[in-house]
Amino acid sequence: MKLVIIGGGHAAAQVATSLRQHKFDGDATLVTDEPVVPYQRPPLSKMYLSGDIGAERLPILREQAYEGANISLKLGVHANSIDRDTKTVSLACGSTLPYDKLILATGGHARRLTCKGADLAGIHYVRTMADTDAMRGEFDHAKRIVIIGGGYIGLEIAAVARKAGKAVTVLEATDRILGRVVAPEVSDFYTQLHAEEGVEIHTDKLVTSIEGTDRASAVRSADGDRYEADMVVVGIGLVPNTDLAASAHLDVLPQGIQVNAHCQTSDPDIYAVGDVAWFRHSFYGREMRIESVQNAVDQAKVAVEHMLGNDVSYDALPWFWSDQYGLKLQIAGLSQGYDTLVTRGNPAERSVAFFYLKDSKMIAADCIGRIAEFMNAKKLIASEVPVTEAQLLDERPFKEIAADLLG
Ligand SMILES: Cc1cc2nc3c(=O)[nH]c(=O)nc-3n(C[C@H](O)[C@H](O)[C@H](O)COP(=O)(O)OP(=O)(O)OC[C@H]3O[C@@H](n4cnc5c(N)ncnc54)[C@H](O)[C@@H]3O)c2cc1C
Known part of the structure; x- marks a missing residue:
């Protein structure tokens, strides 16, 4: 063949x-x-x-x-x-x-910006190794970085840039970061996390132009606000x-x-x-x-x-991760269409699991620093067993709770 x-x-x-x-x-x-x-x-x-x-x-x-x-x-x-x-x-x-x-x-x-000034030097996208290499060439010297897009990639870059001591601003076009993929409570968690680490996040900021003569020096949003930048990073989808x-x-x-x-x-x-x-x-x-x-x-x-001739079909449960400030977010399943959110743990301590339920069954989980919750949420989602908020908030280790639920 x-x-x-x-x-x-x-x-x-x-x-x-x-x-x-x-x-x-x-x-x-x-x-x-x-x-x-x-x-x-x-x-x-x-x-x-x-x-x-x-x-x-x-x-x-x-x-x-x-x-x-x-x-x-x-x-x-x-x-x-x-x-x-x-x-x-x-x-x-x-x-x-x-x-x-x-x-x-x-x-x-990477989806490209189409606004005025989108072709200026100093505007970066992150999809390939060559993209990151080009960005790193300027990263060391940049003091102020504006990131367009409050999705996972934009936020991860914000975290790296803050750790490197840059002044970082994230501009998000909708009313909350990560809005397409997580519950408002999880958006709030990440907004708070980035604020504590010193990142400025501005929502409802539709970018209308990039200003600069030969290279980007500022980003302008539809409401007229202007954000100065030595370097612009764009993470607005694929x-x-x-x-x-x-x-x-x-x-x-x-x-x-x-x-x-x-x-x-x-x-x-x-x-x-x-x-x-x-x-x-x-x-x-x-x-x-x-x-x-x-x-x-x-x-x-x-x-x-x-x-090769085997009768197999794709039915794997989706999972994903994101790393920001040394915190690992592990996501099991897809949360769209949930009717109940259960929060296990303490967001203030940066150790929390958000469980998404639909019709009393778990369909997804966002687990921050909670490996047991992530591993067992995958099993609970796949099994489609009914779960209650009280069961998910039981103070026993999550492994034991899941074992009882799974019978
Ligand atoms: C910065 C970044 C961070 C990410 N972080 C995570 C994460 O934390 N967790 C996670 O699960 N996922 C993450 N992802 C997503 C993950 O990397 C992608 O889902 C994964 O790479 C998809 O793999 P793929 O092989 O389908 O496509 P790609 O990785 O996009 O590979 C496609 C390849 O095909 C080549 N190609 C396209 N057309 C042609 C052509 N006509 N001729 C020849 N070659 C061609 C392209 O150049 C490219 O090399 C991240 C992605 C990025 C960019």
Whole structure:
């Protein structure tokens, strides 16, 4: 079998690992337009940005592991188009790769600002290692950093910048940070945490222009307020890289490449996995795209197994993490649609779990410094057992409470 994998992130690397585990004896080629082997993105806004780890710690697998799995690497090469009639992929370097099966793990790119001044120097995005390298070049000298976007990436960068002694301002367009993904109580926790650490967070600040002559020197919001900056970092979301799939006339929506439960696109010989895939999650009963390492890894596993003839479907429970000021947030499940929030622990002590319930069942949990709650919340969510607020607030260790609930 001839397999072509397009992508250089967690999903592509997991395809390689799974091929090795399944002793794949076909002929595989991995094509990525980044000049390096697939690497971990989470440290780009955390320990790699802070300098706590170097570039040598980022690769997910060493180059030899690809050789060991019989995978040829084409690094720094963009895949231009797919011809589904001849089953070939055309590469920017001029060569053409034939395939029997194709896996698209093309991820996404950072959403760009479009306002006046968006092209000025000194404005940074964080999606690739090259982005963080470019940012670090200016980071050491910058005294005032304005971050546009109060999502996880913006807040993680704020935490690193504060630790490095910068004056940090976060501008969020909506009425609270992390508004898309967490309850107001969790937004309040992070607002308070950043305030205590000295970050200024301003909500309801729609950015309308970046000012400066040759480089950004201030950010202006719709209400006329102006924030001076030596450097601007933008974290306003991700746009899935669907162009290649769309030009091959696969089913593509603005939200991502449509795939079924086996991660197959509308062409059964082409799979799409990771940040780029738009799918129906069987547990939550709705369509979604998930931007997380867990999702990229688990979908890649399903695609490889299915491609090799096993009848597997994707139904993994989503989980995610974020690190800010040495505090680990671990998130299990998806909280949208909850009707009750239960707070276990003490936000003031920076050790707290927020449980999201719907119809008396747990659907998600945000756990801050609470590993037992996170591990057991995953089991409670998957089991769909009924839970009450009183049970979740029982003072016994959470492991014991969960064991009783799970029977
Ligand atoms: C700064 C940052 C922090 C994060 N922190 C966390 C975290 O704490 N926890 C967590 O779970 N997740 C985190 N994430 C998200 C996580 O990194 C992504 O969900 C994950 O990387 C998705 O992997 P992927 O392989 O689907 O896509 P990507 O990692 O986006 O990889 C796609 C690759 O495909 C390449 N490509 C695209 N089109 C082509 C083409 N036509 N030809 C050749 N190559 C192409 C791209 O250049 C890229 O290398 C973070 C992401 C970022 C950017």
